[in-house]
Amino acid sequence: MGRTRKANVCRRLSRRALGFYARDAGVVQRTNLGILRALVCQESTKFKNVWTTHSKSPIAYERGRIYFDNYRCCVSSVASEPRKLYEMPKCSKSEKIEDALLWECPVGDILPDPSDYKSSLIALTAHNWLLRISATTGEVLEKIYLASYCKFRWIF
Structure with missing residues (x-):
């Protein structure tokens, strides 16, 4: 069996803008989280701490x-x-x-x-x-x- 390949982030964003994932709110949310995961989980992604704060109450x-x-x-x-x-x-x-x-x-x-x-x-x-x-x-x-x-x- 062949490996299924996911579309790259740019293609997924353009498909989202055209309304391909607009069937219901769950599909849109899963698509958005998939796009976010693809961006964050890349090996080339570098994170930089920009700002930190703390709160005793909920944020x-x-x-x-x-x-x-x-x-x-x-x-x-x-x-x-x-x-x-x-x-x-x-x-x-x-x-x-x-x-x-x-x-x-x-x-x-x-x-x-x-x-x-x-x-x-x-x-x-x-x-x-x-x-x-x-x-x-x-x-x-x-x-x-x-x-x-x-x-x-x-x-x-």
Whole structure:
């Protein structure tokens, strides 16, 4: 039996761009991971440590941004070397962010405030405050108290 040969990375990328792997999300993800594996596992690949950091809390990643310390510190990962976008001041345990998600304005909607068109983090604090935080500056844009009779832990 002959050995099956995989297409090179350039051919796989061009086929992906043409929509060959668009049957379902699982196929696309497996294809992307296969392309990444082919690039990383080459014998000629050399790795260089560009940047290192540590965090006691979980690290989150969304749209080219890395979030540390429960979303209080944001670093851009788009450039060749990560750059800190903002770091919010230290806070008490009651103001600790429990969960957050990135919110972006849908195209075509008319919103009342110009700041509504920029991406924001919707964050939930330990004491049931829902915050809308600017994703680029870390400034709290809106603050809403949810309720005192129940505890919210996640944003879905």
